[in-house]
Amino acid sequence: xxxxxxxxxxxxxxxxxxxxxxxxxxxxxxxxxxxxxxxxxxxxxxxxxxxxxxxxxxxxxxxxxxxxxxxxxxxxxxxxxxxxxxxxxxxxxxxxxxxxxxxxxxxxxxxxxxxxxxxxxxxxxxxxxxxxxxxxxxxxxxxxxxxxxxxxxxxxxxxxxxxxxxxxxxxxxxxxxxxxxxxxxxxxxxxxxxxxxxxxxxxxxxxxxxxxxxxxxxxxxxxxxxxxxxxxxxxxxxxxxxxxxxxxxxxxxxxxxxxxxxxxxxxxxxxxxxxxxxxxxxxxxxxxxxxxxxxxxxxxxxxxx
Amino acid sequence: xxxxxxxxxxxxxxxxxxxxxxxxxxxxxxxxxxxxxxxxxxxxxxxxxxxxxxxxxxxxxxxxxxxxxxxxxxxxxxxxxxxxxxxxxxxxxxxxxxxxxxxxxxxxxxxxxxxxxxxxxxxxxxxxxxxxxxxxxxxxxxxxxxxxxxxxxxxxxxxxxxxxxxxxxxxxxxxxxxxx
Numbered sequence: 001x002x003x004x005x006x007x008x009x010x011x012x013x014x015x016x017x018x019x020x021x022x023x024x025x026x027x028x029x030x031x032x033x034x035x036x037x038x039x040x041x042x043x044x045x046x047x048x049x050x051x052x053x054x055x056x057x058x059x060x061x062x063x064x065x066x067x068x069x070x071x072x073x074x075x076x077x078x079x080x081x082x083x084x085x086x087x088x089x090x091x092x093x094x095x096x097x098x099x100x101x102x103x104x105x106x107x108x109x110x111x112x113x114x115x116x117x118x119x120x121x122x123x124x125x126x127x128x129x130x131x132x133x134x135x136x137x138x139x140x141x142x143x144x145x146x147x148x149x150x151x152x153x154x155x156x157x158x159x160x161x162x163x164x165x166x167x168x169x170x171x172x173x174x175x176x177x178x179x180x181x182x183x184x185x186x187x188x189x190x191x192x193x194x195x196x197x198x199x200x201x202x203x204x205x206x207x208x209x210x211x212x213x214x215x216x217x218x219x220x221x222x223x224x225x226x227x228x229x230x231x232x233x234x235x236x237x238x239x240x241x242x243x244x245x246x247x248x249x250x251x252x253x254x255x256x257x258x259x260x261x262x263x264x265x266x267x268x269x270x271x272x273x274x275x276x277x278x279x280x281x282x283x284x285x286x287x288x289x290x291x292x293x294x295x296x297x298x299x300x301x302x303x304x305x
Numbered sequence: 306x307x308x309x310x311x312x313x314x315x316x317x318x319x320x321x322x323x324x325x326x327x328x329x330x331x332x333x334x335x336x337x338x339x340x341x342x343x344x345x346x347x348x349x350x351x352x353x354x355x356x357x358x359x360x361x362x363x364x365x366x367x368x369x370x371x372x373x374x375x376x377x378x379x380x381x382x383x384x385x386x387x388x389x390x391x392x393x394x395x396x397x398x399x400x401x402x403x404x405x406x407x408x409x410x411x412x413x414x415x416x417x418x419x420x421x422x423x424x425x426x427x428x429x430x431x432x433x434x435x436x437x438x439x440x441x442x443x444x445x446x447x448x449x450x451x452x453x454x455x456x457x458x459x460x461x462x463x464x465x466x467x468x469x470x471x472x473x474x475x476x477x478x479x480x481x482x483x484x485x
Contacts, residue, residue, distance in 0.1 A: 001475045001478060001479055002475075003443075003471045003475075005475075006439065006443040006471055006474065006475075007443045007444065007446070009420060009424050009478070010343060010424065010439075010440065010443050010444040011444065012420065012421070012424075013343065013420070013421045013424040013425065014339040014340075014342050014343055014444075015339060017338070017339055017342055017348055018335075019334065019335055019338035019339070019348065019351070019352050019355075020352060021334065021338075021352050021355075021356055023326065023327050023330040023331070023334075023359075025356060026326065026330065026356060026359045026360055026363055027323075027363075029356060029357075029360050136360075136364070138361045138364070138365075138382070140358075140361055140378060140381050140382040140385060141385065144364060
């Protein structure tokens with residue numbers, strides 16, 4: 001056997017297969033957006049055995065969406081990136097959400113979440129209330145996000161933060177670098193939120209787009225006294241200060257140092273206080289004594305058991 | 306002030322775009338599904354992969370810099386889609402991805418067709434990259450340059466995967482014959 005035999009072998013192995021599917025199915029798939037495609041894949045993946053059907057066998061298989069069996073919802077953990085105010089402008093803060101009864105793709109569910117209301121009242125979606133999006137993972141690595149027509153930014157968001165909130169959320173959902181292609185109402189816009197629209201958007205460097213201070217806790221979290229609180233900061237001299245308040249009263253306070261100055265790196269500290277509900281605020285420091293950008297804070301309501 | 310998303314926008318899904326996708330589909334769909342079957346082992350998954358690839362082409366139709374790039378995009382989308390299928394299958398089954406071995410067809414009498422199960426078994430034993438390059442080269446008849454552009458690897462890598470894959474495939478098939 002030589003290499004010349006290989007084409008014949010491959011052709012003989014599959015050339016009697018008669019694929020089903022018409023070009024009208026492509027149009028139908030686009031019209032129905034991603035939900036149907038995800039369902040088909042889900043159903044196939046659940047099949048216990050995969051068997052090659054030769055050209056001689058035939059069974060009915062409608063791709064137009066009729067007769068679709070509903071899929072049970074599943075639970076998805078999504079890390080999504082909302083916008084919040086910082087001393088250096090609008091930046092991204094992450095939140096982890098446990099989404100239940102999800103019937104769409106993980107990435108669609110994550111984007112739906114980042115367009116809705118966060119847990120932390122200090123954060124917000126980058127887009128005005130009522131914005132929706134259809135997300136398609138393009139199989140060539142680029143993710144299409146079609147935003148609803150007439151989409152507007154939320155107050156406090158800028159174009160960069162808005163687009164990056166989508167890119168970072170998609171990247172986290174797919175667990176891979178996934179450039180994002182944005183359309184509005186199915187059309188490719190010339191401009192997106194005041195800047196010329198790019199073919200695709202990739203993740204900005206974290207120091208440029210994530211908040212310079214953040215606490216790794218869900219707002220409202222319950223912790224036991226003595227728990228280590230973790231976070232990230234890009235702080236002058238890596239200094240981070242924290243306070244634990246009840247109302248106006250400062251119950252505990254302290255300071256710690258992130259691993260490195262000036263670029264996002266981890267910090268941690270321990271909080272020990274009597275059981276109760278508190279406001280925990282972490283802040284970077286302002287070396288300019290008021291002349292510069294000011295400080296950035298991240299605040300969480302926590303409950304100590 | 307609200308940005309007008311329709312200003313200066315090339316119309317999505319123009320008549321020429323639809324016609325272009327239709328022509329491409331007519332030329333390529335069947336052979337791409339068959340190529341995908343060689344990569345994933347079953348027709349249904351292959352159909353889904355290739356349909357998704359065409360959905361992607363349809364969406365992007367106005368954005369291709371030149372018609373030459375469409376083929377590369379389409380092949381890359383099919384290869385990536387097949388990789389996803391195998392990865393997902395591995396997760397669902399908790400075993401390494403394998404190509405489904407086709408059900409024996411008692412009607413198969415032609416020597417080539419009798420080899421089908423062996424060909425699939427031999428393909429499934431190859432490293433993924435070698436399998437992909439073999440199918441693109443020997444089934445879809447793409448040139449090394451086209452394969453390199455599609456998979457975004459160097460021409461040298463294509464040569465290496467092609468020659469190693471061919472040698473491995475031949476060795477396994479000849480081994481199979483020796484057992485009969």
